[in-house]
Amino acid sequence: MGRKPRKNDSLPGSLDMLILRTLSGRDLHGYGIVQFIQQSSGNELLVEEGSLYPALQRLELNGWIDGDWGLTANNRRARIYRITAAGRKQLTVETRRYAQLTLAIARVMEGE
Template identity: 90%
Template sequence: MGRKAQKNDSLPGSLDMLVLRTLSRRDLHGYGIVQYIQQSSDNELLVEEGSLYPALQRLELNGWIDGVWGVTSNNRRARIYKITAAGRKQLA
């Protein structure tokens, strides 16, 4: 019989698309991106920091997102990411 999909199974590039989709809704810092993906998937999709931050760097190098230093709602300094026009084209 077929193998049941594990929570950590994914297609190549799917994390990048999840991040772009998340940032198309609102600008967020890394931890906020993780929380949004997990909450919106009812904890079916678990994103680890070891995967997220390389993906954010890759997306920024491709010009699909921009990251700027800012202050979060709890007054902590964090890099806030937003999707660019080129990133929106990737979602189309």
């Protein structure tokens, strides 16, 4: 099984951003989102699977993503999520905030 990936708990709230970023490239269903994040982070980030669905519901409630029934790559019925225009705007906001945060952290770390 190799090395166990780290759970994404270092930055609370970043899960929303990761989901939005993932969906900004392609429409995916829930499991697909988990896999994509895991793979594209080079197995560094593991989404806590249980938190994914509340997060998806929250994003949908805010109108940032839209879920609809469709088929997965293996031809199974699943809810496929798609990012909305408002979601893209939110992604920009969160990306900027993330960049500011990481920059600030980097400054602190360099200062030491």
